[in-house]
Amino acid sequence: xxxxxxxxxxxxxxxxxxxxxxxxxxxxxxxxxxxxxxxxxxxxxxxxxxxxxxxxxxxxxxxxxxxxxxxxxxxxxxxxxxxxxxxxxxxxxxxxxxxxxxxxxxxxxxxxxxxxxxxxxxxxxxxxxxxxxxxxxxxxxxxxxxxxxxxxxxxxxxx
Numbered sequence: 001x002x003x004x005x006x007x008x009x010x011x012x013x014x015x016x017x018x019x020x021x022x023x024x025x026x027x028x029x030x031x032x033x034x035x036x037x038x039x040x041x042x043x044x045x046x047x048x049x050x051x052x053x054x055x056x057x058x059x060x061x062x063x064x065x066x067x068x069x070x071x072x073x074x075x076x077x078x079x080x081x082x083x084x085x086x087x088x089x090x091x092x093x094x095x096x097x098x099x100x101x102x103x104x105x106x107x108x109x110x111x112x113x114x115x116x117x118x119x120x121x122x123x124x125x126x127x128x129x130x131x132x133x134x135x136x137x138x139x140x141x142x143x144x145x146x147x148x149x150x151x152x153x154x155x156x157x158x159x
Contacts, residue, residue: 021089021092023092023093024087024089024092024093024096025087025089025096027132028087028096028098028125028132029085029087029098031048031132032082032085032098032100032123033082033085034046035047035048036080036081036082039075039078039080040078040079040080043074043075043076043077043078044072044073044074044075045070045071045072045073045074045075047070047071047134048131048132048133048134049070049071049133049134049135050126050128050133050134050135051128051133052135053066053067053068053069053070054066054067054070054134054135054136054137055135055136055137056070056136056137056138056139057137057138057139057140058139059117059119059139059140059141061140061141073108073109074108074109075106075107075108075109076107076108076109076110076113077105077106077107077113078104078105078106078107079104079105079106080102080103080104080105080106080117081102081103081104082100082101082102082121083100083101083102083103084100084101085098085099085100086098086099086100087099093127094126094127095124095125095126095127096124096125096132097122097123097124097125098121098122098123098125099120099121099122099123100121101118101119101120101121101142102117102118102119102121102139103117103118103119104117105117118141118142119139119140119141119142120139120140120141120142121137121138121139122137122138123136123137123138124136124137
């Protein structure tokens with residue numbers, strides 16, 4: 001009997017972890033799609049950011065930026081579509097990475113318009129108060145497309 005219990009508990013644990021990872025993938029994929037749809041409709045960034053702020057390498061090719069309060073970025077125009085979203089659960093229910101392509105047009109408020117925005121996107125998410133939030137982002141233009149002309153200040157939290 002003891003010989004059967006350990007393998008059964010192990011299989012149950014593996015199954016629960018796999019199910020939790022699958023939930024993370026669906027939750028984050030759905031969140032990216034919904035936030036993107038909302039951003040396109042309102043012209044205001046709908047991303048859920050960490051209360052700790054956000055570290056990002058922007059599509060300008062600039063330095064690492066730390067923004068302690070990134071919510072509410074406004075656009076003069078934005079129409080982006082995330083494509084081929086892949087999410088990897090790092091710690092089930094706690095941390096994950098999403099990678100995808102973002103394509104369309106974008107004009108951050110006060111900057112030039114980019115009619116063929118085409119970037120690779122990698123974002124790290126953690127759960128805060130039961131909600132997935134973004135803590136890092138890396139955006140790099142794909143050949144044939146371009147990033148924004150937005151210039152970050154290159155600041156880090158440690159500056």
